[in-house]
Amino acid sequence: MTAIGFHASHEQVHPTALLRAVQRAEQAGFTFGMSSDHFSPWSARQGHSGFAWSWLGAALATTSLPFGVVNAPGQRYHPAVVAQAMATLSSMFPQRLWVALGTGENSNEHITGDAWPRKELRNQRLLECVDVIRRLLDGETVSHDGLVTVDRAVLWTRPDVAPALVGPAVSEATARWVGGWADGLVTVNAEHDTLRRLVDAYREAGGPGPLRLQVHVSWAPTDEEALAIAHDQWRTNVFPPPVCWDLETPEHFDAVGESVEPDAVRGTVLVSSDPGRHAEWLQGFADLGFSEIAVHHVGQEQDAFVDAYGEHVLPQLDVTVPPPVQPARTSVLAGSAP
Template sequence: MTLIGYHASHEQFPPGELLAHVRRAEAAGFTAAMSSDHLTPWLPGQRGVGFAYAWLGAAMNATDLPFGVVTAPGQRYHPAVIAQAGVTLADMFPDRFWMALGSGEASNEQVTGDPWPSKADRLARLRECVDVIRALWRGETVNHDGHVRVKNGRVHTTCERPPALVAAAVTPPTAKWAAEWADGLITVGGTDEQVERTIGAYRDNGGTGPVTVQHHLSWAATDELAARYAFEQWRNAGVPHPTCMELEMPEHIEAAATTVRPEDLHEAITISADLGRHAERIADYVRLGADQVQLHQVGPDQDGFIDAFGAEVLPAFKGDDRG
């Protein structure tokens, strides 16, 4: 069975609302969940942002779903903090939690006042963090001096099965690089060619872990309303990569999105009132190799989306032979 998850977007909703949404999603038949981890929203009009790790403890206690989080160690978070957070959740909720590690966005990381590194340096820093985190989970005392510094690092809470460390990759080169160390891959939805190339780069270079696609969609009562919500809430998707990773403030991202038109968003977001169209797009990702698809409804009507997809979309994926 392919896992179809509910993505909890902290950028858009206060944590109490997200907790109610994820409970509703489980009741509606979603079989997994995922959390973003932001300090700032993408756009000034978005109205989060809760602390992901506090929220994850509450959400995992309130449901029986497996959860993941996309997080960025190395600047805002020291890797020892990420190691402690991950093992704490894994100890309380065995075999239900995974961590996707990415190189981060400047908008979340600039708060430390440290310079924002180049992409090459961010990847090198991330790779060091992976080794540090895994060593801490093995119970080792870690001293390290590189892109990150660790002095007498030790995590005193341990568990038999620590979380999987999944690579967050938007492009094929990053997915290829991650194949050597990652326990799985998460990428964002897009064109078939883009998703297939990214998954292929991971698989063809030795990546054997499960693949997750984070799928942005906008569903509403009419196509026009779905398009309006996509533009109002998620036009940052039209800011090209890697520019969106380099901008420091939501206001800067909003300024970069002034040239984005509603029609520019269709490659990054499935925008439709047709539930059948949404089911087809999810099936496309499964065909391309996704073991799990995390659905991010960018529009404001989370309850309507959860209920409609639970009744009309999710049943099609409960009898397949993936899982």
């Protein structure tokens, strides 16, 4: 059995419409939510970027769904502030929040005016942030001097059960690294052999907890419409690291995306008008061991996608509700960055 979730893409949809969409998704049979956390979109055509943490409070209050959110502490966010945000939501909505902590993208982080660090420094900074966040959630008074600085921080409101701190990874090296500190793994759709290697690397490094997957799809009544939507909205997202990490503005992404042909988007987005094909894709990922799959329709109009999935896709799958969220470990394990 696998939980099938609705991914809320703040870069593409106004937060009011996105809240209505996730409420509609719950009614349609989706069993959890996942949220991006951006300061800017990937393209000027996407045109939005609401504040994820405000939206999460509304989404948790107006649905019964558990939620995950992807966050990059260390530059745009101080880790103590991230810890306070997740502690407050988890206190109000117990065991319904997990947070995937990554190293971020320059397009979001450059707004502070600070330099964009090298990848190895971003990895080290993230590990420091994870340690700070865990210690604060454990009730410690935390001071820390390193790539981030913390002075006598303490969380006065803490949940009985801390949220899970999940490790995002798109390479075997990163999956092996996050296996040393994360409460679970989250990645994005890729070839099955690639995903198997990621999962194996995470587990071999001692990584506990559930396996989660974000799947980019494009559905429309015809294949031509579905491909046109994917090309319009997601052609700026076909570039692998380090390009996607290091570009600074939506204009930069739009510039490099101009040369991307429509069929090239199929390598990143699963494109089809056939609900049966969508069900096959999701079942294939579930068979790999992913217990929670968040589906991201890359179009800006979400209602037709939600209704089509609720009526034609989810009934073909053995969809379940995720178990209550809880951490799988309580301390950061030492590990070298990939």
